[in-house]
Amino acid sequence: MAADLTGTTAVVTGGNNGIGRALAVGLAKAGADVAIWARNAERNAQTVAEIETFGVKALGVSCDVTDEQAVIAAMDETVATLGPLGCFVANSGISIETPIVDMSFDTWRHVLATNLDGAFLCTREAARRFVDQGVGGSMIVVSSTISRYGGAGMAAYGASKTGVLGLGRTLAVELARHRVRCNVLVPGWTKTAMNEHLQADERFVRATSGRTPVRRWAEPEEFHDIAAFLADPSLTFHTGNEVIVDGGYTIY
Numbered sequence: 001m002a003a004d005l006t007g008t009t010a011v012v013t014g015g016n017n018g019i020g021r022a023l024a025v026g027l028a029k030a031g032a033d034v035a036i037w038a039r040n041a042e043r044n045a046q047t048v049a050e051i052e053t054f055g056v057k058a059l060g061v062s063c064d065v066t067d068e069q070a071v072i073a074a075m076d077e078t079v080a081t082l083g084p085l086g087c088f089v090a091n092s093g094i095s096i097e098t099p100i101v102d103m104s105f106d107t108w109r110h111v112l113a114t115n116l117d118g119a120f121l122c123t124r125e126a127a128r129r130f131v132d133q134g135v136g137g138s139m140i141v142v143s144s145t146i147s148r149y150g151g152a153g154m155a156a157y158g159a160s161k162t163g164v165l166g167l168g169r170t171l172a173v174e175l176a177r178h179r180v181r182c183n184v185l186v187p188g189w190t191k192t193a194m195n196e197h198l199q200a201d202e203r204f205v206r207a208t209s210g211r212t213p214v215r216r217w218a219e220p221e222e223f224h225d226i227a228a229f230l231a232d233p234s235l236t237f238h239t240g241n242e243v244i245v246d247g248g249y250t251i252y
Helices: 018-029 041-052 068-082 105-133 155-178 193-199 202-210 220-231
Strands: 009-013 033-038 058-062 085-090 137-142 180-187 242-245
Touching: 009 018, 009 068, 009 105, 018 033, 018 041, 018 085, 018 137, 018 220, 033 041, 033 068, 041 058, 058 068, 068 085, 068 105, 085 105, 085 220, 105 137, 105 155, 105 180, 137 155, 137 220, 155 180, 180 220, 193 202, 220 242
Parallel strands: 009 033, 009 085, 033 058, 085 137, 137 180, 180 242
Antiparallel strands: none
């Protein structure tokens, strides 16, 4: 049975590109009104226009998730415009590939600030809303398969995406009494703008595809139904789960 998110207000951070955009579109296709929180106003507007083609309301909010006051203001604007929060997706993330021996502390902190601190600030604000509203809700925290296998030059990204696993698990336990579910989405190799340089490396694509049982990378659109499933308010017993969508990469 397909999820019906009609009347649900959802937020997707970093929702104007890549997997985040796919999650936002998936929520909209299932009937949710969707707010996109991201810094690029032009891409926000493009995504809002796409979402509105599904007959739902959409909002683009220029928001730096590392800025505490900006996050609070974004939530205020979202709820005032679209209504009470029903689903929150903490997806914003950046990656800077640098060998550990060359990585500066500034680079380390920049990646962690966006991927982990940003996830904390956003989910904390969402948790506050959910608790105040008193009717439950759903959170989705987006990690990565790098939290399982590591990667050369990816110390900051790997650490941040492993950190959000712990954050998601804690939210699931702590917020269950408030009927708020939290699950962690763990995507595998997916064709996004963030990894275009890797897609251009035929040897790398062959190696990663060869280790993936389905023998290919994912298309972003394959996350549409995953988003709707994780946000489905009828799945009241589904929380604390790590949903791995990687074509079998991590078990092969």
